[in-house]
Amino acid sequence: MKRINDAIEARKVSNGDENKGGSDPLSKEGLSLLLVTVQEHFPEHYPLFLLLARTGVRTGEALGLQWGDIDFHSRFINLKRSLSWGRITTLKGKRIRRVDMSRQLAQVLESYLVSIRKLMIFNCMWLAIFAGRFNLKFNRQNMT
16 A cells, blocks of 8 residues: 555645645656556556546546446447445436547456456346445545
8 A cells, every 4th residue: 555655645746736626637657656556566456547547537437337338349438327425326417428448448347357257146247347345445435
């Protein structure tokens, strides 16, 4: 966890806008460090962090994804729902959104699907992608 905190600290370079209340995205170097750290030390969480980094979707949207929302062939994701405070809700804008997937993200998610299919009793495309341990560990309270 120390390495993730170091990666997060790496982005704390003043741009003069700290008091404006807006988003403070990671620098390219900070994001790379964060992804490498997660991949090395928390590989089971890497697909989620890569999804957040490569698509810009909100945390709740990522946690609300189901396998049926992903089109691996055309490389896009349909965002239809969000997980907020432990409940499935509509998206913030109330409309389904479509986001593109990079080749890297598609490969990582496909590999992740293959690895967890061994744990699935049925081929449940309606099952939340980051169900179980992810939904318990990653919620609005500890991801903001």
